[in-house]
Amino acid sequence: MLYNFKDIENKWQNFWAENNTFKAENNSTLPKFYVLDMFPYPSGAGLHVGHPLGYIASDIYSRYKRLKGFNVLHPQGYDSFGLPAEQYAIQTGRHPLQTTNENISRYREQLDRLGFSFDWSREIRTSNKNYYKWTQLMFIKLFNSWYDIDSNKSKDIKELISIFESNGNSNVNASKSDVIKTFESKEWNSYSLDKKEEILLNYRLAYLSEIDVNWCPKLGTVLANDEIIDGLSERGGHEVLRKKMTQWSIRISAYSERLLNGLNDIDWPEPLKEMQRNWIGKSEGAMVSFDVENFDKQIEVFTTRVDTIYGVSFMTLAPEHPFVKHITKDENLEPVKNYIEKSAKKTERERMSDVKSISGVFTGAYAIHPLNNEKLEIWISDYVLAGYGTGAVMAVPCGDQRDYNFAKFFNIPIKNIFLDKDISKEAFQSKEDFVLTNSEDLDGLNFKDGLNLATNKLQEINKGVRKINYKLRDAVFSRQRYWGEPFPVYYKGNSPVMIDQKYLPVALPDVDKYLPTEDGKPPLGNSKEWAWDTINNKVVANSLVDNKSVFRLELNTMPGWAGSSWYFNRYMDSNNDQEFASKESLNYWKEVDVYIGGSEHATGHLLYSRFWQYFLYDLDLVPVKDYAKKLINQGMILGNSAFISREVGTDNYFSKEIVKNVKTQLIHVDVQFVDTNNELDLDALRNWQPQFKNANFESLNQKFIVHREVEKMSKSKYNVINPDQICNDYGADTLRLYEMFLGPIEQAKPWNTAGISGTYSFLKKFWNLFHSTGEFYVDDNDPSKESLKILHKTIKKIEEDINNFSLNTSVSAFMICVNELSSQKCNNLYILKNLTILLSPFAPHICEEIWNKLGNLNTISFEPFPIFNPEFIKENSFEYPVSFNGKMKFKLNLEASLGVEEIKKTLQEDERLEKYLSQREIKKIIVVTGKIINIVC
């Protein structure tokens, strides 16, 4: 009887679907366990073999936890709002919902073929009304909240209003935009509604403001920094410009410190935490104020090196700094104006490629050093960024390389404040190994003492204060797109008003065109029905807008990360239409126990979602502040692209080993036409694309060899391996095992189809153990000691490996086990049962099939997951870990029955220990639980 994976896999996939085998219950006496994958964006290209890597690992873990007696939640869904569907809609006029649904069915089909144990009854799609209804509600909550620094949490805006009404704002310590004037309760009460609203916007966690954004004219939308690569849009590679626009932002910066500290409480990969730490970018330093000659305001600068305050020899402002136009002297006006204009025109891309060149202009104004009253020239330069710190820098050329370069370039004097340090070639940037000089009473101090004294001195004269600065900036929340969540917002004049949550969702309207309108409004501006009737509380035609009871609605939509920032909570109770999830379900499932996904989301999704959860936690809407206890980063599976070299401008192609003295370029060819020896099937190539039809191919020995390179798998590189193909040829169980076998889960690795025969023949061998006579046959006598030994060795190894997510080595352990059993000709029932249970998380179909065959033989009891029994390994000889004085450790091959004297003898005979023991004397040998031996010398 052959191993017919096709029938077996079909049969069990249908069985699981019909019986809802993997449906998780919200009420259970079993302990809960929540295993989550990052949900995919359903793209038109379908899945390739790289996508399922994480899903296979999480599925193995889920199935393992079920066997261990947990109530496992293992859901899946789709992040179905996004740009590609919209781009496609623009090109074809088809509604994004339609293409998204088609892509989802294709994804589902492919996922089902791999035998995943997802609970599909909980499926979610971020683009469904009954999902984004809750995203809209959470936006309203953000809008209606402010961040109280004193109690370190978000609170209801009503509380803030009542403080304003009774005490004004002078005692409020809140995260807020701009510097707001202080006001008394009397003043507040006298303000108009519009004025109050304007002030409140500066406190709200979701707020409107005029900001510099990355505008992509080609896509007609604003992009986040992480959606831009090398100054071009991540998608499409279009040009990106900087432009001022009124946008919604989320005040994530209020949570900087908590997001940073919270990293200590979660079991996430260290490199990923490091990335988040760098992104949040905490730096401790001080704000220092510099007076300006003939100007009534002071320039504030942030510095981490107050100790170098006496080394300041000039000031630099960002060209966008608000003071520039006020302080510039008349005779300097012309060059300053030119410089500002020039740098405003520069795109981010140009600024980046321009890092090396030094530019700047003197304003003619002077600042006054706060401690020694020296006059300092004030310059402007675009190496100072308007968006970081205060947009102004105290320049210390002897201690900062950029200031140094600037000073050298413009011949500004450089003062050395580091004793005996040579600064003739470059600045001395270290914070260690120096003492200060030329610094009045800081002379002779090191970094730490200098910093403290300088800060204290500045504080005394009211010119400086300790300050912590973060790089993390507020997140832009508006997108000029169609295919996203509409804001539940209408406008009374310029003030945004939230629609009452009773009337959610505010559904996405249909439009004729998905492009921005001709006058530059977002695509929703194309809708004829996009106004809010406050009497009937529904969306009505634009023509009815009267600004009395019918108002225009917000035209922007929310960004991709809105829906993905809280979806893990929705799975707990995804069909609830009263709440985003019931209190009971939230309290039962609490948080994700294991979350699997790529590290490319480190500073995007994985940061935003942490923020979002903290916010919900502050409002007491979720029971835990960290939504994912443990995170595993799966690496990418890369493609092995094939290239042929073409002589530039001709139709001549050369096999790899031919070296020609002509200019050639490499052209991608489909990897399907290349065999394992890198030989190209020329006939297939000629039929593939017309350019190759009559081309001239030159090779040695009739074999045309391609050039290989490892790259990301993508349709455009013709290196995609489709999982369906592998399932057809080898079966899902083989693919699952092979993807795990390929290497450590977190590592990026190239796909190589050739290696798959190893795992395939392993499954065949396993199957043949019990089909050696042609029919299914097992022996129900007591198992032999040898087979028990190998079984228990394997149990131990598998359990350890799964817990460490070291799934590649566990596949090896299975192979060793089956090879051993097969050479023992073991077809014992007890062994079979235990082994299939052990293997079932990895290769579930084949194991189900064997259990089914066992049906009527089901007389021997066995554990749901086999328990390791060390007795079976200890038989005869075994490698014992040995330690000396509880310190040094190594392995010693000993027989189990040896006495102390015999152990002593064995030790002395071991040549590894010869030198060590020649210097010491064995005093005592301690044998603990027959396992660990400690030797006291």
Add this chain to the structure above:
RNA sequence: GCUCGAGUGGUGGAAUUGGUAGACACGUUGGACUUAAAAUCCAAUGAACAGUAAUGUUCGUAUGGGUUCAAGUCCCAUCUCGAGUACCA
């Protein structure tokens, strides 16, 4: 530039965290079965040298040094690759 991470056979990768390096798999070679092929099974497979042979010797985890009875693993320096970040004051 800065911050992390990694360099092990022809290839993917193991190594119980300092204890016999190269598990397991691919590939390659040889053999069995077969009219033949496929499939399957068995054996060999880091390199060099010696031996008819069993076997033995030497070298070997990017490079150079160090600590230790013992180093792929720890320390220092150098080189290479990958990821993140980008004038962050």
